[in-house]
Amino acid sequence: MAINKTIRPGLIQLRVLDLDKTLDFYKNILGLDEVCRTSDGRVCLKAYDEFDHHSVTLKLADTAGLDYVAFKVDGPETLENMKAATEAFGYAVDEVAPNTDQPGFGKRYGFTIATGHRFELYCDVDLSAKHPGLKNPDIWEEEPRGMRATRLDHFLLYGPNIAESERFCQEVLGMFVPEVCNTEDGSRMATWITGNNKPHDLAFVEYPQAGKIHHVGFYLNDWSAVGNAADLIAINRLKLDIGPTRHAITRGLSIYFWEPSGNRIEVYAGGYTAYPDNPQRVWDASELGRGLFYYSGEVIPSFLEIVT
């Protein structure tokens, strides 16, 4: 029994401009394992501490950015109920047949939300060949590499009408909203949303252009792992955006940088435990600097303005 019907964001497909160089980053610096390649040349990857078949798919394209994100739900009944609820909410739903474009994944339902992003839902996915131990398990089977990312954690999406996207996540996906940021006139500027005890599975920032992604977040074990990530960013001449720092929003320990195709990555540790019955935390837009970067209290322009 899941604590919530939407278990987690379990799959993301990203567009990259240079497959070899970017794949080298995801494998050897971030520390993901290559699982398989599709017949059309996409590469499927997973983090060492994940059980499902894969969680990240890279596709060579002539633009960087996000193709879609997919959420794992707790069973076939929930999947069908959510499909019906999505249609009732007003979004047209298409179906992706099992084990087609994403090896190991069962049937997926896809649709586009208000902010212009394609979301998908699925409940069945194969256990990966390389997964954490199950019987008297060690802490890992194969020593983690590089930044030692443990899992795909969350993403921040930019687009118009985040209020509707937030309402969709609550009403259809059964998620809750531990933290929000409002403008002076009371409209939503940003929202942090989760389906479990993580402080966020996803977040939205209000933005005129549809379908943009600010970053993908991967989870690290602790503050020292964030420091190790900072060392690897410097050693490998990756372009740092900001950090290591602390978020007041989510309380995460964090560093942001760009991978070789220009998609922004966050590696993140800590964060509070979210419960659906806790009161919502509310930030004023004027205090967002402190909310995002607690130590300096200031937002750098590149952080808010650059998206892919």
Add this chain to the structure above:
Amino acid sequence: MAKAYKITVANTGQSFMCSQDEVLLSAMKRARCGPIHYGCFGGGCGVCKMKIISGDVKFVKRMSREHVTLEEEQRGYVLICCVKPLSEVTLVECKK
């Protein structure tokens, strides 16, 4: 010793040197010269878009077509994180 070329920003008349082994954006950033808008350094975010008025460059990374279309590329638009100089180059800042 790698050969270096003079790079001029036409809007301001300022110039800086860029080695043939270095992308224009890195040299511009180091020289603190020109518009120096920069983000991803990977050809993806489009922040460092400029137009080449004269001179030759070599592409070392792909540019996102969302930010520089093929037609724009043929007219001299580039993301300056993606190119190294092959001669003296004159650039102009794009209007936002």
